[in-house]
Amino acid sequence: MMTLSLPPPAKLHPPLSLKPPNPSRLKFSSSSSPQSLKLKTRLIHLINTGHLNQAISALDLILQEPCATPLDLLTSYSLLLKSCIRLRNFELGKLLHAKLTHSQLEPDSVLLNSLISLYSKCGDPATANTIFENMGIKRDLVSWSAMISCFAHNSMELQAIVTFFEMLESGHCPNEYCFSAVIRACSNMEYVSIGRVIFGSVIKTGYFESDVCVGCALIDMFAKGGCDLDSAYKVFEQMPERNVVTWTLMITRFTQLGYPRDAIDLLLDMVLSEHVPDRFTLSGVISACAELELLSLGQQLHSRVIRSGLASDVCVGCSLVDMYAKCAGGLFCG
Numbered sequence: 001m002m003t004l005s006l007p008p009p010a011k012l013h014p015p016l017s018l019k020p021p022n023p024s025r026l027k028f029s030s031s032s033s034p035q036s037l038k039l040k041t042r043l044i045h046l047i048n049t050g051h052l053n054q055a056i057s058a059l060d061l062i063l064q065e066p067c068a069t070p071l072d073l074l075t076s077y078s079l080l081l082k083s084c085i086r087l088r089n090f091e092l093g094k095l096l097h098a099k100l101t102h103s104q105l106e107p108d109s110v111l112l113n114s115l116i117s118l119y120s121k122c123g124d125p126a127t128a129n130t131i132f133e134n135m136g137i138k139r140d141l142v143s144w145s146a147m148i149s150c151f152a153h154n155s156m157e158l159q160a161i162v163t164f165f166e167m168l169e170s171g172h173c174p175n176e177y178c179f180s181a182v183i184r185a186c187s188n189m190e191y192v193s194i195g196r197v198i199f200g201s202v203i204k205t206g207y208f209e210s211d212v213c214v215g216c217a218l219i220d221m222f223a224k225g226g227c228d229l230d231s232a233y234k235v236f237e238q239m240p241e242r243n244v245v246t247w248t249l250m251i252t253r254f255t256q257l258g259y260p261r262d263a264i265d266l267l268l269d270m271v272l273s274e275h276v277p278d279r280f281t282l283s284g285v286i287s288a289c290a291e292l293e294l295l296s297l298g299q300q301l302h303s304r305v306i307r308s309g310l311a312s313d314v315c316v317g318c319s320l321v322d323m324y325a326k327c328a329g330g331l332f333c334g
Helices: 034-048 052-064 070-086 090-102 109-121 125-134 141-153 157-169 176-185 192-205 212-226 229-238 244-256 260-272 279-292 295-307 314-332
Strands: none
Touching (some): 052 070, 109 125, 125 141, 157 176, 176 212, 279 314
Protein backbone atom coordinates (compact mmCIF):
# COMPACT_ATOMS: atom_id res chain seq x y z
CA MET A 1 0.00 0.00 0.00
CA MET A 2 1.26 3.49 -0.83
CA THR A 3 2.25 5.59 2.17
CA LEU A 4 3.06 9.28 2.55
CA SER A 5 6.69 8.54 3.37
CA LEU A 6 9.39 10.91 2.19
CA PRO A 7 13.14 10.43 1.84
CA PRO A 8 15.40 10.80 4.89
CA PRO A 9 16.82 14.26 5.54
CA ALA A 10 20.13 13.54 3.85
CA LYS A 11 21.38 16.15 1.42
CA LEU A 12 20.85 14.91 -2.14
CA HIS A 13 23.44 15.24 -4.83
CA PRO A 14 22.64 17.95 -7.40
CA PRO A 15 20.64 16.33 -10.21
CA LEU A 16 21.49 16.26 -13.84
CA SER A 17 19.85 18.98 -15.86
CA LEU A 18 16.61 18.13 -17.64
CA LYS A 19 17.15 20.84 -20.22
CA PRO A 20 17.42 19.58 -23.80
CA PRO A 21 21.03 19.45 -24.98
CA ASN A 22 22.37 21.78 -27.63
CA PRO A 23 22.17 19.85 -30.94
CA SER A 24 25.59 21.14 -32.02
CA ARG A 25 27.18 19.52 -28.94
CA LEU A 26 25.80 16.04 -29.53
CA LYS A 27 28.12 13.55 -31.17
CA PHE A 28 27.35 10.59 -33.36
CA SER A 29 29.07 7.23 -33.49
CA SER A 30 32.77 7.40 -34.34
CA SER A 31 32.23 4.53 -36.79
CA SER A 32 30.00 6.60 -39.06
CA SER A 33 30.84 6.71 -42.75
CA PRO A 34 31.80 10.02 -44.41
CA GLN A 35 28.40 10.11 -46.12
CA SER A 36 26.62 9.54 -42.80
CA LEU A 37 28.60 12.30 -41.15
CA LYS A 38 27.75 14.64 -44.02
CA LEU A 39 24.03 13.87 -43.68
CA LYS A 40 24.12 14.31 -39.91
CA THR A 41 25.92 17.62 -40.21
CA ARG A 42 23.19 18.77 -42.58
CA LEU A 43 20.53 17.52 -40.15
CA ILE A 44 22.03 19.52 -37.28
CA HIS A 45 22.29 22.62 -39.47
CA LEU A 46 18.63 22.37 -40.50
CA ILE A 47 17.55 21.87 -36.89
CA ASN A 48 19.58 24.84 -35.68
CA THR A 49 18.08 27.06 -38.36
CA GLY A 50 14.52 25.90 -37.65
CA HIS A 51 13.90 24.15 -40.97
CA LEU A 52 12.21 21.11 -39.47
CA ASN A 53 10.41 19.86 -42.58
CA GLN A 54 13.70 19.78 -44.46
CA ALA A 55 15.28 18.13 -41.43
CA ILE A 56 12.72 15.32 -41.74
CA SER A 57 13.92 14.74 -45.31
CA ALA A 58 17.52 14.66 -44.04
CA LEU A 59 16.47 12.11 -41.41
CA ASP A 60 14.92 9.92 -44.13
CA LEU A 61 18.25 9.93 -45.98
CA ILE A 62 20.08 8.98 -42.79
CA LEU A 63 17.65 6.10 -42.24
CA GLN A 64 18.46 4.82 -45.74
CA GLU A 65 22.22 5.03 -45.14
CA PRO A 66 23.50 1.43 -44.84
CA CYS A 67 26.44 2.37 -42.60
CA ALA A 68 24.35 4.29 -40.06
CA THR A 69 24.49 2.65 -36.62
CA PRO A 70 21.47 2.30 -34.30
CA LEU A 71 23.04 4.95 -32.06
CA ASP A 72 23.27 7.33 -35.02
CA LEU A 73 19.62 6.77 -35.85
CA LEU A 74 18.40 7.20 -32.27
CA THR A 75 20.47 10.37 -31.91
CA SER A 76 18.99 11.75 -35.13
CA TYR A 77 15.44 11.03 -33.96
CA SER A 78 16.20 12.55 -30.55
CA LEU A 79 17.67 15.74 -32.01
CA LEU A 80 14.70 16.32 -34.28
CA LEU A 81 12.10 15.42 -31.66
CA LYS A 82 13.57 17.84 -29.10
CA SER A 83 13.51 20.59 -31.70
CA CYS A 84 9.84 19.87 -32.49
CA ILE A 85 9.06 20.24 -28.78
CA ARG A 86 11.12 23.40 -28.40
CA LEU A 87 9.46 25.01 -31.44
CA ARG A 88 6.04 23.65 -30.42
CA ASN A 89 5.60 21.85 -33.72
CA PHE A 90 3.68 19.02 -32.08
CA GLU A 91 2.16 17.57 -35.23
CA LEU A 92 5.60 17.03 -36.70
CA GLY A 93 6.67 15.48 -33.40
CA LYS A 94 3.78 13.02 -33.62
CA LEU A 95 4.82 12.20 -37.19
CA LEU A 96 8.30 11.40 -35.92
CA HIS A 97 6.80 9.14 -33.25
CA ALA A 98 4.85 7.28 -35.92
CA LYS A 99 7.99 6.85 -38.03
CA LEU A 100 9.87 5.57 -34.99
CA THR A 101 7.08 3.12 -34.13
CA HIS A 102 7.18 1.60 -37.64
CA SER A 103 10.96 1.32 -37.64
CA GLN A 104 12.97 -1.56 -36.21
CA LEU A 105 14.69 0.69 -33.68
CA GLU A 106 14.42 0.11 -29.94
CA PRO A 107 14.05 3.61 -28.40
CA ASP A 108 16.25 4.43 -25.43
CA SER A 109 15.17 6.29 -22.28
CA VAL A 110 16.27 9.67 -23.69
CA LEU A 111 13.98 9.33 -26.68
CA LEU A 112 11.09 7.96 -24.63
CA ASN A 113 11.41 10.82 -22.13
CA SER A 114 11.21 13.28 -25.01
CA LEU A 115 8.04 11.57 -26.23
CA ILE A 116 6.50 11.98 -22.77
CA SER A 117 7.37 15.67 -22.91
CA LEU A 118 5.90 15.97 -26.43
CA TYR A 119 2.50 14.56 -25.46
CA SER A 120 2.50 16.46 -22.18
CA LYS A 121 2.95 19.80 -23.92
CA CYS A 122 0.33 19.08 -26.59
CA GLY A 123 -2.26 18.20 -23.94
CA ASP A 124 -2.36 14.42 -24.35
CA PRO A 125 -1.44 13.02 -20.91
CA ALA A 126 -3.06 9.64 -21.72
CA THR A 127 -0.55 8.90 -24.48
CA ALA A 128 2.30 10.24 -22.35
CA ASN A 129 1.28 7.91 -19.54
CA THR A 130 1.05 4.93 -21.90
CA ILE A 131 4.64 5.57 -23.00
CA PHE A 132 5.72 5.94 -19.37
CA GLU A 133 3.98 2.74 -18.26
CA ASN A 134 5.53 0.76 -21.12
CA MET A 135 9.07 1.94 -20.34
CA GLY A 136 9.56 -0.64 -17.60
CA ILE A 137 13.18 -0.73 -16.44
CA LYS A 138 14.05 2.14 -18.79
CA ARG A 139 12.38 4.60 -16.42
CA ASP A 140 14.84 6.96 -14.79
CA LEU A 141 14.52 10.10 -12.68
CA VAL A 142 13.92 12.17 -15.81
CA SER A 143 11.01 9.88 -16.76
CA TRP A 144 9.36 10.26 -13.37
CA SER A 145 9.90 14.03 -13.37
CA ALA A 146 8.44 14.36 -16.86
CA MET A 147 5.36 12.32 -15.94
CA ILE A 148 4.70 14.20 -12.69
CA SER A 149 5.06 17.49 -14.57
CA CYS A 150 2.76 16.19 -17.33
CA PHE A 151 -0.04 15.46 -14.87
CA ALA A 152 0.47 18.75 -13.02
CA HIS A 153 0.37 20.80 -16.24
CA ASN A 154 -2.73 19.03 -17.49
CA SER A 155 -4.89 19.64 -14.41
CA MET A 156 -4.51 16.06 -13.15
CA GLU A 157 -3.29 17.03 -9.71
CA LEU A 158 -4.13 13.80 -7.88
CA GLN A 159 -2.36 11.69 -10.51
CA ALA A 160 0.72 13.93 -10.19
CA ILE A 161 0.78 13.47 -6.42
CA VAL A 162 0.23 9.70 -6.62
CA THR A 163 2.99 9.39 -9.23
CA PHE A 164 5.34 11.38 -6.98
CA PHE A 165 4.86 8.95 -4.09
CA GLU A 166 5.12 5.97 -6.44
CA MET A 167 8.47 7.37 -7.52
CA LEU A 168 9.59 7.48 -3.88
CA GLU A 169 8.53 3.88 -3.37
CA SER A 170 10.51 2.88 -6.47
CA GLY A 171 13.66 4.14 -4.75
CA HIS A 172 14.23 7.37 -6.68
CA CYS A 173 15.04 10.53 -4.74
CA PRO A 174 13.22 13.62 -6.07
CA ASN A 175 15.11 16.47 -7.70
CA GLU A 176 14.08 20.09 -8.07
CA TYR A 177 11.96 19.35 -11.14
CA CYS A 178 9.98 16.66 -9.29
CA PHE A 179 9.48 18.94 -6.30
CA SER A 180 8.39 21.92 -8.40
CA ALA A 181 5.88 19.82 -10.35
CA VAL A 182 4.28 18.07 -7.38
CA ILE A 183 4.10 21.32 -5.40
CA ARG A 184 2.25 22.89 -8.35
CA ALA A 185 -0.18 19.98 -8.14
CA CYS A 186 -0.75 20.86 -4.47
CA SER A 187 -1.59 24.50 -5.22
CA ASN A 188 -5.27 24.13 -4.40
CA MET A 189 -7.31 23.83 -1.22
CA GLU A 190 -7.87 20.10 -1.70
CA TYR A 191 -4.21 19.09 -1.68
CA VAL A 192 -2.39 21.92 0.09
CA SER A 193 -2.05 19.81 3.25
CA ILE A 194 -0.04 17.25 1.26
CA GLY A 195 2.00 20.13 -0.13
CA ARG A 196 2.93 21.16 3.42
CA VAL A 197 4.26 17.65 4.06
CA ILE A 198 6.32 17.81 0.86
CA PHE A 199 7.57 21.26 1.90
CA GLY A 200 9.24 19.63 4.89
CA SER A 201 11.10 17.27 2.58
CA VAL A 202 12.15 20.17 0.34
CA ILE A 203 13.81 21.83 3.32
CA LYS A 204 15.47 18.62 4.51
CA THR A 205 16.90 17.77 1.09
CA GLY A 206 18.31 21.27 0.53
CA TYR A 207 16.43 22.21 -2.63
CA PHE A 208 14.70 25.15 -0.95
CA GLU A 209 18.10 26.81 -0.60
CA SER A 210 19.35 25.93 -4.05
CA ASP A 211 16.50 26.32 -6.54
CA VAL A 212 14.42 29.40 -7.32
CA CYS A 213 11.74 27.42 -9.17
CA VAL A 214 11.00 25.33 -6.07
CA GLY A 215 10.65 28.52 -4.02
CA CYS A 216 8.26 30.05 -6.55
CA ALA A 217 6.16 26.88 -6.57
CA LEU A 218 5.95 27.03 -2.77
CA ILE A 219 4.87 30.69 -2.82
CA ASP A 220 2.11 29.81 -5.25
CA MET A 221 1.06 26.77 -3.24
CA PHE A 222 0.60 28.75 -0.02
CA ALA A 223 -0.99 31.75 -1.75
CA LYS A 224 -3.30 29.96 -4.21
CA GLY A 225 -3.87 26.70 -2.37
CA GLY A 226 -4.22 27.92 1.18
CA CYS A 227 -4.78 31.67 0.79
CA ASP A 228 -1.92 31.83 3.30
CA LEU A 229 0.03 34.94 2.37
CA ASP A 230 1.94 34.88 5.66
CA SER A 231 3.51 31.51 4.81
CA ALA A 232 4.00 32.55 1.18
CA TYR A 233 5.85 35.69 2.27
CA LYS A 234 7.98 33.72 4.75
CA VAL A 235 9.07 31.47 1.90
CA PHE A 236 9.83 34.57 -0.18
CA GLU A 237 11.86 36.16 2.62
CA GLN A 238 13.89 33.02 3.28
CA MET A 239 14.79 32.35 -0.35
CA PRO A 240 18.57 32.82 -0.69
CA GLU A 241 18.18 33.93 -4.28
CA ARG A 242 15.38 35.98 -5.80
CA ASN A 243 14.96 36.96 -9.42
CA VAL A 244 12.46 39.16 -11.24
CA VAL A 245 10.02 36.25 -11.54
CA THR A 246 10.08 35.70 -7.77
CA TRP A 247 9.47 39.36 -6.95
CA THR A 248 6.71 39.62 -9.56
CA LEU A 249 4.98 36.50 -8.29
CA MET A 250 4.87 37.79 -4.73
CA ILE A 251 3.69 41.25 -5.83
CA THR A 252 0.97 39.73 -8.02
CA ARG A 253 -0.30 37.45 -5.26
CA PHE A 254 -0.49 40.37 -2.82
CA THR A 255 -2.61 42.30 -5.30
CA GLN A 256 -4.86 39.37 -6.21
CA LEU A 257 -5.56 38.40 -2.59
CA GLY A 258 -6.52 41.88 -1.46
CA TYR A 259 -3.28 43.36 -0.14
CA PRO A 260 -2.48 46.05 -2.73
CA ARG A 261 -0.51 48.27 -0.35
CA ASP A 262 1.84 45.39 0.45
CA ALA A 263 2.28 44.88 -3.30
CA ILE A 264 3.34 48.51 -3.70
CA ASP A 265 5.72 48.33 -0.74
CA LEU A 266 7.27 45.21 -2.21
CA LEU A 267 7.84 46.98 -5.53
CA LEU A 268 9.86 49.62 -3.70
CA ASP A 269 11.93 46.89 -2.05
CA MET A 270 12.41 45.28 -5.44
CA VAL A 271 13.72 48.49 -6.99
CA LEU A 272 16.02 49.10 -4.00
CA SER A 273 17.43 45.59 -4.47
CA GLU A 274 18.38 46.64 -8.03
CA HIS A 275 15.96 44.32 -9.82
CA VAL A 276 14.29 45.84 -12.87
CA PRO A 277 10.47 45.39 -12.95
CA ASP A 278 9.18 43.79 -16.14
CA ARG A 279 5.79 44.16 -17.81
CA PHE A 280 4.16 41.65 -15.47
CA THR A 281 5.53 43.42 -12.38
CA LEU A 282 4.35 46.80 -13.56
CA SER A 283 0.94 45.45 -14.52
CA GLY A 284 0.50 43.97 -11.04
CA VAL A 285 1.48 47.16 -9.24
CA ILE A 286 -0.65 49.36 -11.51
CA SER A 287 -3.58 47.10 -10.61
CA ALA A 288 -2.72 47.68 -6.93
CA CYS A 289 -2.85 51.44 -7.55
CA ALA A 290 -6.27 50.99 -9.15
CA GLU A 291 -7.57 49.18 -6.06
CA LEU A 292 -6.29 51.94 -3.75
CA GLU A 293 -7.22 54.74 -6.20
CA LEU A 294 -3.67 56.11 -6.06
CA LEU A 295 -3.73 58.25 -9.17
CA SER A 296 -0.44 60.06 -8.55
CA LEU A 297 1.56 56.85 -8.12
CA GLY A 298 -0.27 55.29 -11.05
CA GLN A 299 0.80 58.21 -13.24
CA GLN A 300 4.40 57.81 -12.10
CA LEU A 301 4.25 54.16 -13.02
CA HIS A 302 2.73 55.12 -16.38
CA SER A 303 5.78 57.32 -16.99
CA ARG A 304 8.05 54.41 -16.13
CA VAL A 305 6.11 52.21 -18.54
CA ILE A 306 6.75 54.71 -21.33
CA ARG A 307 10.46 55.02 -20.47
CA SER A 308 10.76 51.23 -20.43
CA GLY A 309 9.24 50.93 -23.90
CA LEU A 310 6.23 48.97 -22.63
CA ALA A 311 3.50 51.42 -23.60
CA SER A 312 2.26 49.16 -26.39
CA ASP A 313 2.12 46.03 -24.22
CA VAL A 314 -1.47 44.75 -24.01
CA CYS A 315 -1.20 43.49 -20.44
CA VAL A 316 0.22 46.77 -19.14
CA GLY A 317 -2.19 48.79 -21.27
CA CYS A 318 -5.24 47.03 -19.83
CA SER A 319 -3.98 47.68 -16.29
CA LEU A 320 -3.48 51.36 -17.09
CA VAL A 321 -6.97 51.70 -18.56
CA ASP A 322 -8.43 50.08 -15.45
CA MET A 323 -6.35 52.31 -13.17
CA TYR A 324 -7.40 55.55 -14.87
CA ALA A 325 -11.02 54.43 -14.98
CA LYS A 326 -11.04 53.77 -11.23
CA CYS A 327 -8.84 56.66 -10.14
CA ALA A 328 -9.73 59.46 -12.48
CA GLY A 329 -12.97 58.56 -14.19
CA GLY A 330 -14.31 62.02 -13.52
CA LEU A 331 -11.44 63.68 -15.37
CA PHE A 332 -12.62 62.17 -18.64
CA CYS A 333 -16.19 63.31 -18.24
CA GLY A 334 -17.57 66.64 -19.21
